[in-house]
Amino acid sequence: MSRKLHLNAFLMGVGHHEAAWRHPRTDPLRLTDVRHFQNLAQIAERGRLDSVFFADGLALQGDVRHNALGGLEPLTLLSALAAVTDHVGLIATVSTTYNEPFHVARRFASLDHISGGRAGWNIVTSAGEAEAHNFGIERPAHRDRYERAAEFLEVATRLWDSWEDDAVVGDRDAGIYADIAKIHQVDHAGAHFRVKGPLNIQRPPQGRPLLVQAGSSDDGRDFAARHAEAVFTAQQTLEEGQEFYADIKARAARYGRPPENVVILPGISPILGGTEREALRLEKELEDLIIPAYGVAQLSNILGVDLSGHPLDEPLPHVPVETEGQQSRLKLVTDLARREGLSLRELIARLAGGRGHRVLAGTPEQIADQIQEWFENGAADGFNIMPPVLPSGLEDFVDHVVPELQARGLFRHEYEGRTLRENYGLPRPASRYASGPAGEIAGGNAPENADGTVAVAS
Amino acid sequence: MSRKLHLNAFLMGVGHHEAAWRHPRTDPLRLTDVRHFQNLAQIAERGRLDSVFFADGLALQGDVRHNALGGLEPLTLLSALAAVTDHVGLIATVSTTYNEPFHVARRFASLDHISGGRAGWNIVTSAGEAEAHNFGIERPAHRDRYERAAEFLEVATRLWDSWEDDAVVGDRDAGIYADIAKIHQVDHAGAHFRVKGPLNIQRPPQGRPLLVQAGSSDDGRDFAARHAEAVFTAQQTLEEGQEFYADIKARAARYGRPPENVVILPGISPILGGTEREALRLEKELEDLIIPAYGVAQLSNILGVDLSGHPLDEPLPHVPVETEGQQSRLKLVTDLARREGLSLRELIARLAGGRGHRVLAGTPEQIADQIQEWFENGAADGFNIMPPVLPSGLEDFVDHVVPELQARGLFRHEYEGRTLRENYGLPRPASRYASGPAGEIAGGNAPENADGTVAVAS
Structure with a gap:
């Protein structure tokens, strides 16, 4: 049996593009409408995607004046999606810094029972200062957060095994x-x-939910290699993707784990058109809807410097490397700007599409080519699909890219199993x-x- | 328009009776089966009940060797119920002692959006020691817990209003x-x-979820009078019910609240039969399935004394009144034993049915008589219905008691409104x-x- 791709739909409000909410193909008032997300999960399931995923933060971050921010808490949302789907995996971000292991173990066990074994946990350590201020503390140091995360996970797995x-x-x-x-x-x-302990709910169908991780710093890579079963990552070039892929697999092997038990999923935001021209037109439409002041504020936040006085058509100024916070994100952004010699305006446009992930505008065949290239050249076990506009961007992917991948023998026609682990080809851990x-x-x-x-x- | 009853279905595993899981009308393996609970919520909605409610604890409490314990986390469960119902309110217990206001405000706001305005929060302060030990602390004092709860609620309401x-x-x-x-x-x-703050989700449809409370200690009554919009309570006699009802309404008035904005719902566990003999037979069947060792352990836990050596057919020994923990529960139980001169075995049988709530065995007309008597004599605005076995106990209530109450003009034929607040006749708070x-x-x-x-x- 040939190796098959894994595809996760990373669902974000009405689309990943920063200006998605302003585009006529979205409805910006659906951020708290469960039917919007139920529809998306059903589309993903129609496309035989492995899973849907919701990122999360514990503060209203970003300027809500100019962007559609603030939505449903992911775990609460996922059980409403479990009720209207049968196969697609359900992954939510939950922070180890602002939660207690007993609550988190219990809620994921509950979701896993409710969904018949489809729960996944994207483990984050919450770098932001705004989040800390909603929980009465100052932002903990990078390393402290990872130490807490490791202990948190140790307790959670014991509780699932209890x-x-x-x-x-x-x-x-x-x-x-x-x-x-x-x-x-x-x-x-x-x-x-x-x-x-013990936990006050019996062992979930998957034994433990699927463990997902996305940090790309050294601590993050180490954590992923030790604990994660699926890894979301933002890599811009094939070479970067190969480096990351090889590094995580090698680190996993050093921890005595079979490398195939860590599924690497780089993020891509596919801007699809029936022709390349149509795709580029959609990309341009979205770019034209960007609010420059919003992009400057977002970028200032990522880089930790105030760019509000900087001319839009000049290159990014020198940015000192922070020692705390979202290190890998910062490096990714500055590397991108240097490598391609982007002006501030161009950088904003690039980030608006995928916030550091690859944005690919093209036909279904062109997108499939890119997916196939990375998949067959040691850079990916599958992809984290980030539709720029929702629901249409996901519909286009499912209706046009998925059949192309199936025709090439790269993607499943039917779900292999009943649980998320079975579809990702991952073992069920024993207690x-x-x-x-x-x-x-x-x-x-x-x-x-x-x-x-x-x-x-x- | 005449005053109408409010009815909440208090759903507990496969039934409130301690031996429910052993009765042929239940399936003890359904504690983590979402379809079981979806079915129950749909039955409640068919009966036009105001709401369903799930109690909660943060530890495996009680002897799971002899009882069906441990189930789905209520809030996670409720959004799966929201997905398959349209009208019935969805109330969950969440502790203020082991949670953070930002998380709780956000999750209830999410459930309220997901359900279109049907979320309710039963606020508890978690008296148990086993719960404390799952969160790395010693059991906090009674008064400290209530002080924290009051501040928690202040923060949560601000977040919903933000x-x-x-x-x-x-x-x-x-x-x-x-x-x-x-x-x-x-x-x-x-x-x-x-x-x-602010919260990272827009204001929920109800403004704030319905606030429910159940403590009957002096601190608990005070908290209810200040904050609660619905109150669950365990009262055994009409006189006790009237005293409690009048006390809460008077306390609410002293806090400047219209007394009708606090809905008082005593708990009853109706054991139904087509004839009285049939009802008594079901009661006897359940009683015969009680495991005495389990009942003794439960009672020892409530009373804080070890009763394991005490002869089953003698009266309860003297029990010192604790100053911490579940004060009102202890008093309720010892009062019941004294008032009716119950032996230890008889007391266990009484508690097995409703854990201190009224157990009423009879025909639908007899149950309706009891409901009407309390409702029309200043002891209740409605009832918290605790079916002894599930689903059949809820089905029997909905199919036989509800029509009787409707025929007497005491209960709605159709839902009055769209939200839980509207059905309970409670105002939507302004920000x-x-x-x-x-x-x-x-x-x-x-x-x-x-x-x-x-x-x-x-």
Whole structure:
């Protein structure tokens, strides 16, 4: 069986292009309309896409005067999408910096049950200052955030494992609901968390939700190689894509993981037309709708410098490299500007389309060529598709690019499995407690001497 | 127009009776099956019930060996129910002790948008020790929990108000998505929380979700009178019900609130039969399925004393009144045992049915009589219906009690409104910022000098 692409639809409001909300093919008032997103998930499923994904932030970031910002909380949204779909995976960003492992483990376990095994978690550490100010703290340092994330994930996986797969018995006659030898306290006590467990929901269908990650800094790559099963990334050139791909796979191997268990998904924003001219016209229409002041403010924010006085048609000024915050994003943007000698206006237009991801305008065949080139040359296991306008950009991709990829033998005609893991070709993890000695259960009515000693093979 | 009852379906796993999972009319393996709960929500909607409600706890509490415990996280579940219903309100318990106001405000705002204005929040302060141990802390004191809850609610309401109703403009031609003079920082700095805001989602359809509360301690009653719009309560006798009803309404009036804006809903668990004999048979069947060891452990937990050596057929021993924890629950149970001179075995059987709520076995007419008596004699504005077995207990109520209540002119034939508030006859709160001077918006790209000074009429 030949290797197949994996495709994730990264859904953002009414489209990834910064000016999408102003384009006649979108309705800017649908940001809180669940039917809009239900329709998108159904389109993705019609196209046999592996999954849909919603990014997230914990503050109103960006200038809402000039852009359609603020929407539904992703996890709450995803269970409403689970109710109207059967196959497509459901991935949401949740921060490890501003949450507690018990809540997050429980909510993803719930979504995984609700969706029949289609939940995925994009793990982020939340770099922004505005987010910190909604939770009463100052922005934590880059490394601290990653340390907390690693411990968070350790606790979360223990909680998902805390009920072995066959813990629920349901024997009415004997009066035995669960075999408590198969439900385990997690008894975690670390630098950031103390959590007794067990989780208060049985093990989810996938064992654990699919773990996704997107940081491209050194800490981010290391975290991805250790923990992530799918990686979203922004790479502009084939060479960059190959470097990133090889690096993550090699790092994973060093951690003793099979490299094929980390699925690398670079982001692309395909601007589609029946002809190349039509695609370029749509691109131009969107570019003409950009509000320069908004783009300057966005870029100032990414780079950590105030560009508001800088002439739009001159090159980007020198930008000092920050030591904290979204390091890899900053480098990506400055590299892009230098490499292509872009003016501030041109850089803004490029970022407006994909915020540092590749924007490809062309026919379905041209887009398929690009996908195939990266897929067959060690730069991608699939792609994170970022439609510039929604729903039409996703419809165009599903109706025109997907059939082209299928005709080339690169993409599935039918879903391979029932769960997100099965469709991504990833194994279902066993509970770490499954082969260990029996533990005692914690809980309000457990006898005081149930000390919950559990031998853990981690 | 005559005063009408309000009815909430309190849904608990496969039924409220402790032994429900062992009864042939239930399937104990459906605790994580979303279709089970979707079916229940649709049955409630068929019966024109105001709302469905899911209680919650943040630990596996009780002995899962002998009871069907552990299920879906309520808020995640509710959006999956929103997707398959149109009218019924959706209420979930969320703790103020183990959450952050920004997350909670955002998730309820999201659910309210997703459901078209049907979200309700049952505010709890989480008394249990097992819950504390899943969040790395010791159990906070009763009064501290209520102080935190009050501040939590203050922040949450500010966040819901932070976007005025008409903040979103969506003017594509002018490039104006939102009128930022109508989006406000909340700039809260208190003993428990510092939150800058605004929320990152526009104001929900109901303005704020319906606020529900259930504590019956003095702190709990005070909290309910100040903040709650619906109150769940466990009252055993008409006199107790009248006392509680009058007390909450009087306290609300003292806080300047119209008493009719606090809807009092005592809990009842109706065990229904076509004849009284049939109802009593079902009650007996459930009683025979009780596992005494489980009941003793549950009761020991409520009372804070170890009853495991106590003879089942003797009265309850003397129980010292705790100063912390679930005070009102303890008093309710000991009062019940004294008043009716119950043995330990009898008390366990009574609690198994409704955990301190009224259990009524009878025909639909008999149940309707009880409902009518309380409703017309100053003890209730409606009821919190706790079916002993699910789905059949809810089906029986909807198919037989509801028509009886409708025939007596006590209950609606059609939903009055579109939102949960409209069906409960409660006003939609205005944003506290709506008539104030224009504020500046916070956010990643707001100029540094946007200091967000906002005059607040609280």
